[in-house]
Amino acid sequence: MNKQPYAQQAITAYLLGSLPADEAERFDELSFTDDDFAAQLQAAEKDLADAYVNGELTGEELRQFESHYLASPIRRSKVEFAQAFQTFAKERSEAAPHEFPLAQAGSKATISEFFSNLFRGMQVMPKWGFALAALVLIGVASWLLVVSVGRQAHVEQARDRGPQIQNSATEPGNTKIEKVPQNASNGNVKGPEPETRQEPTPRPATDPAANAEQKQPQRPETPKSSRTGQSAIASFVLTPLLRGAGQVDTLTIPKDTGSVDLRLELEPNDIQAFRVELKDQSGRAAGWSSGVVKAKGAGETKSLNIRIPATLLRSGQTYMLNVSSEGKGKPENFSNYSFKAVVK
Amino acid sequence: MKLDKKVWDLTPEVFERFLEWLDEGKDSDGQRYLEMRQRLVAYFDRKNCISPDELADETLNRVARRLDEEGHIETESPAKYCYIVARFVFMESLRSAERRNVPIDDVLMQSNVDGLVQPPAETEKADKEAMIEHLEHCMGELEQANRDIILRYYFGEERVKIENRRRLAAAFGISMNALAIRACRIRDKLEACVRKCAGAI
Numbered sequence: 304m305n306k307q308p309y310a311q312q313a314i315t316a317y318l319l320g321s322l323p324a325d326e327a328e329r330f331d332e333l334s335f336t337d338d339d340f341a342a343q344l345q346a347a348e349k350d351l352a353d354a355y356v357n358g359e360l361t362g363e364e365l366r367q368f369e370s371h372y373l374a375s376p377i378r379r380s381k382v383e384f385a386q387a388f389q390t391f392a393k394e395r396s397e398a399a400p401h402e403f404p405l406a407q408a409g410s411k412a413t414i415s416e417f418f419s420n421l422f423r424g425m426q427v428m429p430k431w432g433f434a435l436a437a438l439v440l441i442g443v444a445s446w447l448l449v450v451s452v453g454r455q456a457h458v459e460q461a462r463d464r465g466p467q468i469q470n471s472a473t474e475p476g477n478t479k480i481e482k483v484p485q486n487a488s489n490g491n492v493k494g495p496e497p498e499t500r501q502e503p504t505p506r507p508a509t510d511p512a513a514n515a516e517q518k519q520p521q522r523p524e525t526p527k528s529s530r531t532g533q534s535a536i537a538s539f540v541l542t543p544l545l546r547g548a549g550q551v552d553t554l555t556i557p558k559d560t561g562s563v564d565l566r567l568e569l570e571p572n573d574i575q576a577f578r579v580e581l582k583d584q585s586g587r588a589a590g591w592s593s594g595v596v597k598a599k600g601a602g603e604t605k606s607l608n609i610r611i612p613a614t615l616l617r618s619g620q621t622y623m624l625n626v627s628s629e630g631k632g633k634p635e636n637f638s639n640y641s642f643k644a645v646v647k
Numbered sequence: 648m649k650l651d652k653k654v655w656d657l658t659p660e661v662f663e664r665f666l667e668w669l670d671e672g673k674d675s676d677g678q679r680y681l682e683m684r685q686r687l688v689a690y691f692d693r694k695n696c697i698s699p700d701e702l703a704d705e706t707l708n709r710v711a712r713r714l715d716e717e718g719h720i721e722t723e724s725p726a727k728y729c730y731i732v733a734r735f736v737f738m739e740s741l742r743s744a745e746r747r748n749v750p751i752d753d754v755l756m757q758s759n760v761d762g763l764v765q766p767p768a769e770t771e772k773a774d775k776e777a778m779i780e781h782l783e784h785c786m787g788e789l790e791q792a793n794r795d796i797i798l799r800y801y802f803g804e805e806r807v808k809i810e811n812r813r814r815l816a817a818a819f820g821i822s823m824n825a826l827a828i829r830a831c832r833i834r835d836k837l838e839a840c841v842r843k844c845a846g847a848i
Contacts, residue, residue: 318693320693331690331693331730331734332727332730334686334689334690335683335686335690335726335727335729335730335733336723336724336726336727336730339824341682341686342824342827342828342831343824343827345831345835346827346828346830346831349801349831349834353801354805357804357805359804359805374695375692375695377688377692377699378692381838383774383775383778384778384838384841386775387775387778387779387782387841388782388801388834388837389801389802390775390779391779391782391783391786392798392801392802393802394779395798396798396802542806542809571822571823571824
């Protein structure tokens with residue numbers, strides 16, 4: 304069985320009849336020969352019908368859905384079922400909200416809420432097991448605190464040595480120290496290669512508290528910010544567009560921000576490396592692209608970390624981050640992330 | 648891919664052998680056949696053919712006949728062979744439409760009369776209400792765990808839905824892919840139940 308992941312966008316285009324003929328033929332064959340693809344296709348079709356019913360499709364996708372997808376009586380009946388199901392589910396949730404507590408847009412899960420939701424519906428969870436998990440968390444948090452203190456001390460020492468390094472760089476014959484310009488006003492500046500960049504506050508992937516905080520719905524009012532050296536860094540997390548334009552995250556970037564760190568959450572895949580390109584809303588390159596970026600995490604929680612110079616982002620403009628897979632063969636579009644920059 | 652026009656009959660023995668061939672040695676109790684038929688119908692439907700069910704049955708009959716008459720079929724996999732035959736059946740359906748001077752668009756449903764005629768709004772509303780009633784009944788037939796999954800998995804706005812799915816996968820200790828497949832199957836079962844209720848009335 305082929306374990307290759309298939310980009311959600313390509314599958315949506317296939318369902319809307321807008322994929323090039325040779326790719327569509329490949330997908331035709333896969334729909335028979337690859338059980339994983341066939342399952343993904345069925346799931347994508349249901350999501351597409353739900354998106355249409357919920358008014359989430361816009362622009363060209365909406366036009367294609369109405370002109371192509373709805374041309375078939377079988378597909379129309381699927382949409383009718385989706386309509387009835389969404390109405391039924393909405394009525395059910397309003398009548399009995401306690402039956403299945405759902406995430407609310409904009410809400411932040413507390414740690415206790417996360418655990419209560421995690422264990423709801425499970426058959427048996429011994430209390431001692433929960434206590435043991437809590438003890439493990441405390442141990443991990445203590446270890447992180449120790450590591451953080453140690454790193455802070457290291458940073459202080461490096462800062463103390465800073466003037467000596469600068470002075471030595473001006474002397475002839477010394478090793479040249481390359482500085483990345485933080486305040487380039489030229490929109491065509493290519494950003495640094497972020498392959499080895501680490502997240503500002505790394506946490507183990509198994510830390511549920513970290514996961515609970517990091518997996519919130521993505522409409523941050525105030526970004527995480529930190530200061531390194533001379534300029535501030537604003538951090539955000541983006542999730543992929545499920546289909547089409549849809550909702551666009553608004554990133555509020557403080558005025559003095561030098562760089563914008565973005566963590567792009569990836570759909571489940573087996574790809575190791577990607578490339579990311581910044582584009583404006585008309586699809587033109589916006590002056591930044593990454594080199595090869597390796598995904599962090601594993602399985603269902605993989606993500607990409609990138610850093611974009613804040614000066615490239617104009618307030619009020621909408622941008623798209625285009626993620627393509629990197630590896631043997633032709634790069635393939637994998638996912639898109641859309642956001643609107645607001646500088647305050 | 649044209650077979651001899653002599654009369655051929657899909658007997659129970661031939662059908663049994665065809666099922667075994669599709670199963671590739673693992674007894675699926677007919678599930679593999681149903682899956683393959685569903686994929687065929689979906690394929691012909693995506694090609695906008697007017698009668699996807701008929702073309703799917705035609706494809707399966709041809710494969711079963713070939714297996715019966717020749718004893719075996721050299722192929723990478725039964726699924727691949729079914730796809731190859733399906734492509735021929737599709738192309739033949741287009742060519743036979745040309746021979747009958749039927750515009751391709753008519754064959755391919757763009758001018759399907761059923762699609763163009765919109766039912767009155769009141770009928771649509773009544774149909775939807777009936778479907779919701781059937782949903783209530785069919786949801787009651789599901790196990791509690793499956794009810795939870797299908798409601799939590801498919802309900803909500805885009806971002807809320809993503810978050811719900813992650814939590815659901817974590818709560819059940821399964822991957823997102825496994826959850827998607829499971830939710831899809833439950834929804835198919837629910838839809839089949841609703842259509843059965845609608846057909847029974």
